[in-house]
Amino acid sequence: MLLPVLLVVMVSGCTAPGFTASASGRGVTIEAFEPDFSAASEGETIQLQLMVRNKGSVDASDVKAEIFGMEKWSLLGKGGGSTCDLTDTWGLIAPDEARGTAGGSKSCIYAYKSPDISKGLSMSYTPTVRVSYRYSTNTIKSITLLSSTEARRIEQLGGELPGETLSTSSGPVSVGIVTKGPIKVFKDGLEFPIEFTITNVGGGVVATSKDSNDWNKVNFRVSLPDDLENVDCPVDTNRTLTLFKGKSNTITCTVKASIPSVPKQVQVTASADGYYYFIEKSTKVTVTGI
Numbered sequence: 359m360l361l362p363v364l365l366v367v368m369v370s371g372c373t374a375p376g377f378t379a380s381a382s383g384r385g386v387t388i389e390a391f392e393p394d395f396s397a398a399s400e401g402e403t404i405q406l407q408l409m410v411r412n413k414g415s416v417d418a419s420d421v422k423a424e425i426f427g428m429e430k431w432s433l434l435g436k437g438g439g440s441t442c443d444l445t446d447t448w449g450l451i452a453p454d455e456a457r458g459t460a461g462g463s464k465s466c467i468y469a470y471k472s473p474d475i476s477k478g479l480s481m482s483y484t485p486t487v488r489v490s491y492r493y494s495t496n497t498i499k500s501i502t503l504l505s506s507t508e509a510r511r512i513e514q515l516g517g518e519l520p521g522e523t524l525s526t527s528s529g530p531v532s533v534g535i536v537t538k539g540p541i542k543v544f545k546d547g548l549e550f551p552i553e554f555t556i557t558n559v560g561g562g563v564v565a566t567s568k569d570s571n572d573w574n575k576v577n578f579r580v581s582l583p584d585d586l587e588n589v590d591c592p593v594d595t596n597r598t599l600t601l602f603k604g605k606s607n608t609i610t611c612t613v614k615a616s617i618p619s620v621p622k623q624v625q626v627t628a629s630a631d632g633y634y635y636f637i638e639k640s641t642k643v644t645v646t647g648i
Contacts, residue, residue, distance in 0.1 A: 384560050385414040385530035386421060386450060386491045388639040389463070393485070397644045400475045404643060405439060406468045410489055412450035412461035415528040420634075421448040421491040423466065427484045427640075430473040439469025450491070475647035486640040490568060495630045497526040497533040502540035503585065504621040509542045522623075530560020530635045531576060533628045546616045549589060554580070554628050556599055557606040562637035566598060573636075574604040580611070581627040587614035596631065 390409040398404050406425065412418045424444060434440055442464075450462035475481055500523045504512075512518070522539050526532065536553040556576055558564050566572040577596040582588055591611035599607045 384528050385493050385635060386410055386412050386418050386489060386637070388487065388489055388637060391485075391487045391639040392641050393643050396642065397646065398472050399646055399648045400472055402645075403434065403439060403469055403471050406470065406485055406487075406641070408442075408466045408468065408487055409463060410450070411463040412452055413528075414461070414493065414530070415452050416494055416496075417452050418450040418462075418491045418493055421450055421464070421489065422446070424488045424490070425468060426486045426488065428470055430483075431470040432473075434469040434471060440467060442466035442468065444468070472643075472645045475645050477647045480644055480646045482642060482644045484640050484642055486638055488636055488638045490634055490636045492632060493529050493531070493635055494632060495527055495529040495531045495533050497524070497535055497628050499524045499535040499537075499626050499628075500623045501537060501626060502621060502623050503543055503615050503618050504540055505617050505619075506542050506544045508618075508621055509540070530558065530562060530637075531564055531630050531633060532557045532559050533578075533630055535626060535628055540621075541615060543615050543617045547587075547614050548616075549612050549614050551610050551612050552591070552626060553608060553610045554578070555606060555608045556601065556630055558601055558604055560635060560637065562635055563604060564601065565634045565636070568634055574601045575599065576601065576607075576630045576633050578609075579629055579631065581629070582613060583624040583626070585615065585618070585622060585624045586626070587616075589613055 387410065389411050390407060392407055394405045394407065408423060410421065436443065448464050450464065453459060453461040502522060524535065534555040541550055556578055563573050564576055566575045566577055576599050578592060578599050579596050580591045580593050582593055589612040591613060601607050
């Protein structure tokens, strides 16, 4: 059963309406967002400096920055001090630990001319950058299948039952797979459950598209090996899950197994594919009339 979307609304002026997010977490992060001057006079130009970096384990695509809270200011385009347009999109490659390379990064300067302020007065502004990007998370778990006869033989010989392994990519959304193994198959067509948990761990908002109506939703799918027969899992097709309070959702589905002739390790894959992720960071600028 899908749970309703719940959006958290921030105090007006601190961030974009209807949006709660931070710049910390996995995946693409905002390493810096700050003005060259925290105080300016009316008509003076300030530069907002932005740096983002991919710290996850898969490439990020469709990376874009939007700036809010500067509606009274005049944005100066390229040639006027800005090095990036707010319509630009980028791709950021993932870090490569084996080769010792950091994740892709992008630095931008957005130049703004401050608005008119009456002489003797000061006004504080809170520029906020929202960075959106497209990402994926994949998790693989090995599950050991063995017959009751094989399990008994291993235990009588003082051996250990085969262990299980879990590997997952690093990103702002985590995908967990839980099943207690090894699975002792004592009859053909034995059914057993597998639990999947999708969790927002990036400190921002996840969505199936850039439309705010799709916030707190993830497209989720499962891939099974030939040794397991699907009963009711979302196999090779996306199921849209709504994250309760934007945090997590857990589903449990059922598969079937036949008695293996020898102990066998099979791999179950779960994926949150092609989701959009949004993070924000704010700074402050004070303008004084002259």
